[in-house]
Amino acid sequence: MxxxxxxxxxxxxxxxxxxxxxxxxxxxxxxxxxxxxxxxxxxxxxxxxxxxxxxxxxxxxxxxxxxxxxxxxxxxxxxxxxxxGEAPPAQSLSLGISDHAAGPELVPLLERLHAMSSNLTLAVTIGFSREMQDAYDAGQLDAVIVRREGSRRGGEKLAEDEFGWFASRRFALPKGEPLPLATLAPPCGVRAIAVRALDKAGIAWRERFVGGGV
Missing domain, CATH: 1.10.10.10 (Winged helix-like DNA-binding domain superfamily/Winged helix DNA-binding domain)
Structure with a gap:
């Protein structure tokens, strides 16, 4: 009981x-x-x-x-x-989400938050992990979902990233041409990982598409 x-x-x-x-x-x-x-x-x-x-x-x-x-x-x-008989007080939550975390999983997350409190007003900001982390440290955000970068500790691990290289099935790199990349703009952490890997392998590259967000 x-x-x-x-x-x-x-x-x-x-x-x-x-x-x-x-x-x-x-x-x-x-x-x-x-x-x-x-x-x-x-x-x-x-x-x-x-x-x-x-x-x-x-x-x-x-x-x-x-x-x-x-x-x-x-x-x-x-x-x-x-x-x-008083209505519960209105609640608000400012949530920062990394570009890389703002995928299909975001909708069920928002649904769960709404189910916890019908009086919750959710303010979502989407951006780079580093920017979201800085805003959280400055007290501008109540919580963040970001990529862990460097040696920083704290928070709860929600998932692990799996990185890979992706291209169209019809893609063929002409001999002697630098590898074309589609990336997010700096200071994107995933972009930095990709660039370091290419430079370490001695593979020439150039950005052909630079995104500014989701």
Whole structure:
């Protein structure tokens, strides 16, 4: 059977966290310190985690308690909205997507985001991975889907790229002619990989088509 959180118990936890005192939390709730302590013990048992460190001088949240704090606030806010009939607040997400990631998989991704919240306004920017990463670092984007370049770490790996050379079936390179390339403009990371590979192999090339985006 799925465990169920008790709203009054979660409210008691939030008061203890905000007031840093079982005594003051009990006064705010109009109950006893023992009753508040019992609620917290039941909540910790239900979650299987210790949420609060108790000492004679202070009450502090554990790391698990701090992690649960935002979820507890969200639960109480949703509970209050349900009682009042108030519509949930509008949400917005600014998402940066690399040119190379903006393929057929983008549509189901957007559908999943919409399913998570009907009040979500999604602002999508498509560009080069490096530009999207810089915008994220500057706080201009909430999240990005980009190619990982260099030694940078962090984020979640969604897929792995498989690179290859592609040409028309009718393509034939005249002897002595440089290899014609269709690429995205610099600073495209995939273009840089292709150019380095050709230069390393000593193959002459020239760009015949340069794209500026998808």
């Amino acid at each position: 799925t465990a169920t959180l008790d709203i009054a118990t979660v409210q008691a936890f939030l008061l203890v966290a905000d007031l840093q005192s079982f005594t003051r939390a009990a006064e705010a709730l109009g109950t006893t310190q023992a009753a508040v302590s019992l609620k917290l013990q039941r909540l910790e048992t239900l979650l299987g985690k210790r949420l609060v460190e108790r000492s004679p001088r202070a009450v502090r949240l554990t790391s698990d308690g701090a992690a649960f704090l935002d979820r507890a606030r969200a639960l109480i806010a949703a509970h209050d909205r349900a009682l009042s």
